[in-house]
Amino acid sequence: MSNITDLSLSELVSNIKNKKLSSHDITSEYVERSKKSKNLNTYIEETFEAALKKAKEFDSKPDLNKKLPGIPIAIKDLFCTKNVKTTASSKILNNFIPTYESTVTQNLWNDGAILLGKLNCDEFAMGSSNETSYFGNVISPIDKDLVPGGSSGGSASALAAKLTPATIGTDTGGSIRQPASFTGTVGLKPTYGSCSRYGIVAFASSLDQAGPMTRNVNDAALLLEVMSSFDNKDSTSVDFKRPMYSKDLSKDIKGKKIGIPKEYRVDGMSEEIEKLWEDGKNYLKDCGAEIIDVSLPHTKFALPTYYIVAPAEASSNLARYDGVKYGFRTEGNNLIDMYEKTRSAGFGDEVKRRIMIGTYVLSSGYYDAYYLKAQKVRRLIKNDFNNIFQKVDAILTPSTPSSAFKIGDKSNDPVSMYLNDIFTVPVNLAGLPGISIPAGLDKKGYPLGLQIIGKSFDEQNILNIAYSMEDKINFKFNLKEWWMND
Amino acid sequence: MTKDYLIERNGKKYEVVIGLEVHAQVLSESKLFSTSPTKFGSEPNTQVSLVDAAFPGMLPVINEFCIKQAIKTGIGLNAKINNKSIFDRKNYFYADLPQVLFYLF
Known part of the structure; x- marks a missing residue:
């Protein structure tokens, strides 16, 4: 049998249900491996002892009807976990211990999963390289000089490094x-309203969405099934009939119409990305799908729209961090002084940058020209998708404009950093589901991803398309475990 | 328009317009956006929930009873009831705003 840590999530679940492995077997392997991998700086808070204890408890009375029975899982440090430190990778929450649990993580524990620890990310989820964390950069397991991507960099790195x-x-x-694209893994952003935002440290309330990050599409389907639920504690949560995503997973996509948006072919796009996209189209044709050229005319406005709307919402959501009720506080001479000193010391540069941009675009005299205008453009971007979804079932695009870049390469140039999100932000602006799957390697041998975008609440469809493509692509990536120490 | 509503000063006529801004507290058991009680005269900090104190990840949920009361008030005043209403959020730092947030409805 291969190493326990080589098994996929679904394989682990089978092994537990068949009693071939115990929760303690699995949890102790992951704890050992995590302890030897501190060089990647993926964990902010380790809960290894508690995890091993819970694993033993599970084994003493295993409930095999659960979907994640006794499965250990580490999660991004943006989800509030009861009695476990939750920092959002920020100094301003560096000592914050919630007395409550987020709905999404509660769903995991209710279905048998066990918390391994909290994973590093960009501060308050603001970043594309995990270089803005108060707890230091996350290193990609692919190469010590590479970024893992962001903001869920710790998650992607820990996942890829097993x-x-x-x-x-x-x-x-x-x-x-x-x-996910940078690390050769699978990452799914569900439709806005699918997963509850209750208990997730808010960045941009109309854009944020929790999602699974896994080694393969089947695992993503299983995890989504557990995560997605209607929650009346989140007024933006949608009550729709959620399919059994993993049970209904199918490779039959014959006759599906896949749109290729011409505006995603950006100037200066590399040959490798072009070829990746072309290969993707061919794989889909092999599966019996039909490729249709489409147009999303307002695509070029998506990134500027996002970088007005998201910072605006962030400036509102982060206003609560004032040192009064919880978290880090610097003493001041009076209330305003305390606010100013606490926030100056507590927030990192990128967070401050976005709060200032957000405050500016919402301020009197600029509100109409920036925020209001951006909201109108957002509506046009959404309309573009609505129009083409009358002709196609899903859309295929590259996930990122390049493979992972070197640490430090873009950290002095915010705009070049923001350009990483060019293919992903339209999906958030439109509230649609999108999945990235590993689809190839670039000249340097680093992973590249393809993205499938679907209609609202049509995750089953994009999972099926991804599942079929994954089979054809047969992505293999061997990682040398250079970062391990004994 | 009778003469009483007009005031003349320096050769100009001014029309008197009086507006009343009425703050009427809804007699609900809980607050507008949280499940906290609203009992008058309670000890400080005994009716503050995690939502009121703006803890990370907390989300406001509107009190359905208050909506019903607002609609009834509107009907009682012979007003038009809109089927769709929108919230705006207003931000400013002030000691009485843990979330630095004010919802306008």
Whole structure:
């Protein structure tokens, strides 16, 4: 039998249900492996002792009807976990211990999963490289000089390095799909309203969405089934009949119409990305799908729209961090002084940058020209998708404009950093589901991803398309475990 | 328009317009956006929930009873009831705003 840590999430679940493996067998392997992998800096908070204890408890009275029975899982440190430190990778929450649990993580524990620890990410989910965390950069297991992507960089790195069998992240502008693409893993952002936002540290309330990050599409379907639920504690949660995503997973996509949006062919797009996209089209044709050229005319406005709307919402959501009720506080001479000193010391540069942009675009005299205008453009972007979804069932695009870049390459140039999200942000603006699957390697041998975008609440369809493509692509990537120490 | 509503000063006529801004507290058991009680005269900090204190990840959920009361008030005043209403959020730092947030409805 291969190493326990080589097994997929679904394989682990089978092994537990067949009693071939115990929860303790699996959890102790992942704990050992995680302990030897500190060089990747993926964990902010380790809960290894508690995990091993819970594994033993599970084994003493196993409930094999659960969907994730006794499965250990590490999660992005943006989900509030009861009695376990939750920092959002920020100094301003570096000592915050919630007395409550997020709905999505509660769903995991209710279905038998066990918390391994909290994973590093960009501060308050703001970033595309995991270089803005107060707890230091996350290193990609692919190469010590590479970024894993962001903001769910710790999740992607831990997943690719097999420190956790699966993980969950959040995606506001691409923060699940881009790091998945960079690390050769699968990342799904569900439709806005599918997964509850209760208990997730809010960045941009109209864009944030939790989602699964896994080694393969089948695992993503299983994890989505557990995560997605109607929650009356989240007024944006939608009550729709959720399919059994993993049970209904199918490779039969004959006759499906797949749109190729011409505006995604950006100037200066590399040959490798072109070829990846072309190969993707051919795989889909092999599966019996029909390729149709489509147009999303307002695509070029998506990135600027996002970088007005998201910071605006962030400036509102992050206003609560003032040192009064919880978290880090710097003493001041009076209330305003305390607010100013606490926030100056507590927030990193990128967070401050976005709060200032957000405050500016909402301010009197600029509101109409920026925020209001951006909201109108957002509506046009959504309309573009609505129009083409009358002709096609899904859309195929590259996930990112390049493979993972080097640490430090873009950290001094915010705009070039923001350009990483060019293919992912339209999906968040339109509230649609999108999945990134590994589809090839570039000249340097680094992973590249393809993205499938679907209609609202049509995750089953994009999972099926991804599942078929995954089979054809047969992506193989051998990681040398250079980062391990004894 | 009778003469009483007009005031003349420096050769100009001014029309008196009086508006009343009425703040009427809804007699609900819970607050507008959280499940906290609203009992008058309680000790400080005994009716503050995680939502009221703006803890990370907390989300406001509107009190359905208050909506019903607002609709009834509108009907009682012979007003038009809109089927769709929108929230705006207004941000400013102030000691009485843990979330730095004010919902306008």
